[in-house]
Amino acid sequence: MKITIESSRVVKPTYQNGSAPSTNNHVRLSVFDKVTYSTHIAVIYAFNPPTPSNLAIEKGLSKVLSEYREWAGRLGEDKEGNPVILLNDQGVRFVEATVSSKLRNVLPSKPTKEIQSLHQCLYGIEELVQVQLTRFTCGSLVVGFTAHHQVADGHATSNFLVAWGLATRDLAVNPIPLHTRDTLFKPRDLPLIQYDHQKIEYTNKKYTKHMTTIYDDNSNEEGIVIHKVHFTNEFISKLRVKASTGLVKPYSRFEITLAHLWRVITKARGLHGHEMTQIRISVNGRVRLNPKVPNEYFGNLVLWAFPRSKVRDLINRPLRYAAELIRAEVAKVNDTYFKSFIDFSNSDIIKKEGLVSTAVMNKLILSPDLEVDSWLTFPFYDLDFGSGSPYYFMPTYFATEGMLFLLPSYLGDGSIDAIVPLFNDNLDTFKMCCYNLD
Numbered sequence: 001m002k003i004t005i006e007s008s009r010v011v012k013p014t015y016q017n018g019s020a021p022s023t024n025n026h027v028r029l030s031v032f033d034k035v036t037y038s039t040h041i042a043v044i045y046a047f048n049p050p051t052p053s054n055l056a057i058e059k060g061l062s063k064v065l066s067e068y069r070e071w072a073g074r075l076g077e078d079k080e081g082n083p084v085i086l087l088n089d090q091g092v093r094f095v096e097a098t099v100s101s102k103l104r105n106v107l108p109s110k111p112t113k114e115i116q117s118l119h120q121c122l123y124g125i126e127e128l129v130q131v132q133l134t135r136f137t138c139g140s141l142v143v144g145f146t147a148h149h150q151v152a153d154g155h156a157t158s159n160f161l162v163a164w165g166l167a168t169r170d171l172a173v174n175p176i177p178l179h180t181r182d183t184l185f186k187p188r189d190l191p192l193i194q195y196d197h198q199k200i201e202y203t204n205k206k207y208t209k210h211m212t213t214i215y216d217d218n219s220n221e222e223g224i225v226i227h228k229v230h231f232t233n234e235f236i237s238k239l240r241v242k243a244s245t246g247l248v249k250p251y252s253r254f255e256i257t258l259a260h261l262w263r264v265i266t267k268a269r270g271l272h273g274h275e276m277t278q279i280r281i282s283v284n285g286r287v288r289l290n291p292k293v294p295n296e297y298f299g300n301l302v303l304w305a306f307p308r309s310k311v312r313d314l315i316n317r318p319l320r321y322a323a324e325l326i327r328a329e330v331a332k333v334n335d336t337y338f339k340s341f342i343d344f345s346n347s348d349i350i351k352k353e354g355l356v357s358t359a360v361m362n363k364l365i366l367s368p369d370l371e372v373d374s375w376l377t378f379p380f381y382d383l384d385f386g387s388g389s390p391y392y393f394m395p396t397y398f399a400t401e402g403m404l405f406l407l408p409s410y411l412g413d414g415s416i417d418a419i420v421p422l423f424n425d426n427l428d429t430f431k432m433c434c435y436n437l438d
Contacts, residue, residue, distance in 0.1 A: 001106045003117045003134065004098045010091035010127075011058055013065035013072050026084040027070065030181040031345035032285070032300040033150045034083060035201050035357045040122040040130075041157075042146040044115055045383060046107060046392035049139030052168060052385045054096050057133060057143075060168025060385065065092065067173050068160050068298065070151050071129040085128075085151060092129040093120060103140035110228035111397040111419060119144025119396060143390075153300040155284060158378040160298075165384045177298035184293070191343035194336065201303065201341065202355040221364065224399045225424045229434055231257060233414035238437055243320040251323045254374055254406065257416055259322035261404060261434075262370060266314055268422065268430035271368050273312030280371040281305045281326070283333040290335040303341060304359075305329040311368065366402030367423075374406040376416065381408065395419065 015021075065072045069087050076086045099106065108115060120130035128151050132144035147157055156177070163173045236253055239260055244250035251259070258279065266277055285301040286293040293301060307325040314322055349355070373395075381389050395405050398421070405419040422430055 001099060001101070001114050001117060004100075006096045006098055008093065008095045011062050011065070011094040011131075012089050012091035013069060014059075014062040015066050020089075021069075021087070023088045025087045026073075026076070026078060027087060027179070028078065028182040029083045029085065029150060030185050030299055031342055032153075032185065032302065033181065035345065035359060036153065036300045036302065037149045037359045037361050038357075039361050040125070040146045040148050042116075042119045042122060042144065042396035043380070044118055044392075044394050044396060045143040045145070045380075045390040046103065047141045047143070047385070047387065047390050049141075049387075051139070051141040051387050054133050054135075057168055057385055058094055060164055061092070061094065061131065064160070064164045064167040064173060067163065068177055070179075070298070071147070071160070073128065074126055075128070075148070075150065083150075091127070092131065093125070093127045095120060095130070095132040097132055097134040099134060099136050101136065102138040103136040103142065104138070106136075107142070107392070111226050111394055113397050115394075116397055118142050119146050122146055122396075150300070152298060153284075153302050154282075154373070154375060154378050155286070155295070156298045156300070158375075158380050158382075159296070162379055162382045165382070165386075168385045175296045178294055178296040179298055181297075181299035184297070185342050185346075187343045187346040188339065191347065192340060193344045193347070194340040195344075197341055197344040198349065198353065198355060200306070201358060202350060203358050205354045205356045221399050223424050224364075224401050224421055225427055226397065226399065227420045227422055227427060227430065229261075229418045229420060230409065231416045231418065235435065235437075236414070236416065239319065242437060243318070243323050251320075251327065253414070253416065254376055255323050255326050256319070257406060257418070258372055258374075258404075259319055259326055261418060261420070262322050262326075263314055263319065264430060264433045264436075265370065265402070265420070265422070265426075266311055266368070267433055268426040269367055270426070270429075271311045273310065273315075275311045275368050276308055277311055277314060277368040277370070278306050278308040279326070279369065281307070281330060282373065283330055285338045288334050289338050303333050303338065305333045361400075363400055363403075366400060370402045370404060371400075372404040372406060376406055376408055381410070381412070 070085045072089050072091050074086045074090055076084055078084045118134055119132050128148045130146040134142040166173055239256045240250055243256055282302045283305050307329040309325055380393050401421050401423055403421055407417045409415040409417050
């Protein structure tokens with residue numbers, strides 16, 4: 001796929017009635033912004049023709065940035081050395097590109113290295129958002145979108161994308177984002193740290209070299225394949241019925257699909273029975289904090305659950321065992337846990353002990369563990385620039401063995417697409433097991 005870059009420029013916010021705010025202000029990163037991944041994340045959207053013009057989409061972007069000023073700013077520090085977002089309206093990168101072929105002839109069904117050309121580079125850039133519009137001879141449009149994770153989590157970013165579509169269609173941005181990241185998460189008058197956050201969300205800087213397998217041997221990537229699995233709603237329902245018999249609250253689509261994948265991937269890896277395996281699961285704090293944080297909150301509000309098991313138990317015991325581990329550990333990341341984390345993160349322990357976040361994306365191999373990004377509840381398919389929803393959506397190529405993505409299928413029938421990076425040597429066993437109900 002040969003991409004021709006036609007133009008590249010910066011798009012800045014447009015304010016109604018010329019009432020532009022000061023560009024000398026800043027907002028401090030919250031405790032949840034600081035503990036999350038410090039990197040850009042990229043997604044790819046594909047739209048069938050007819051589609052709005054690039055100019056219309058650019059104008060919509062400029063308008064919506066006036067409500068989401070953080071994206072048009074830059075990361076920096078205040079006078080005390082605290083990490084902040086500078087609300088300086090420096091703008092986002094906007095790139096126009098073309099491909100001299102039809103989209104259906106070149107767009108893969110799963111993330112590959114080639115799709116990285118459909119979005120801008122993720123490294124060494126100052127813009128917090130980058131947009132690439134790529135036009136194809138058939139009239140189709142691909143939107144490559146990258147955003148810095150420390151500014152917003154998946155929930156907030158998907159709300160922004162929906163708002164961008166509304167602005168492009170000259171509709172009011174609704175709901176208006178809630179900008180309270182620098183005031184909302186204050187420690188309690190009597191801090192109460194009840195969990196070992198120093199070893200869960202944080203770790204000592206001197207130990208980080210032992211906690212990851214770094215990209216120090218690029219040849220290892222050649223042994224990793226990105227596999228895409230489609231689980232029909234019927235298959236997921238059968239798994240749920242099988243595991244949920246006798247329960248008042250059946251396991252959710254997420255719980256049962258992840259439990260199934262955990263078991264199948266562990267089998268495919270051929271791990272020893274005495275080894276421990278765990279999953280890192282993102283948990284949205286908006287519905288778990290009391291009082292609840294509105295869905296309109298713009299920023300990061302995620303911590304993680306870590307269900308663990310011995311390999312032999314995970315494989316030999318029924319599916320319900322894995323699903324219950326997932327449910328139980330996610331349930332523990334509740335209001336008490338979030339408030340304990342807020343108290344811990346506002347203390348001086350992090351600075352005194354030289355702690356750094358355990359949320360890193362420089363791993364090549366996660367085995368025997370897994371990490372999952374579930375986008376099942378995000379309204380990514382609600383992005384509409386005026387000609388309807390995208391017919392295709394996927395994350396970019398990310399070749400980390402064991403890093404799973406769960407996506408709602410474009411079919412809209414409750415089915416799930418799972419992006420599963422595996423060692424090539426494990427792929428045949430995975431395929432043999434992945435649709436087995438046992």
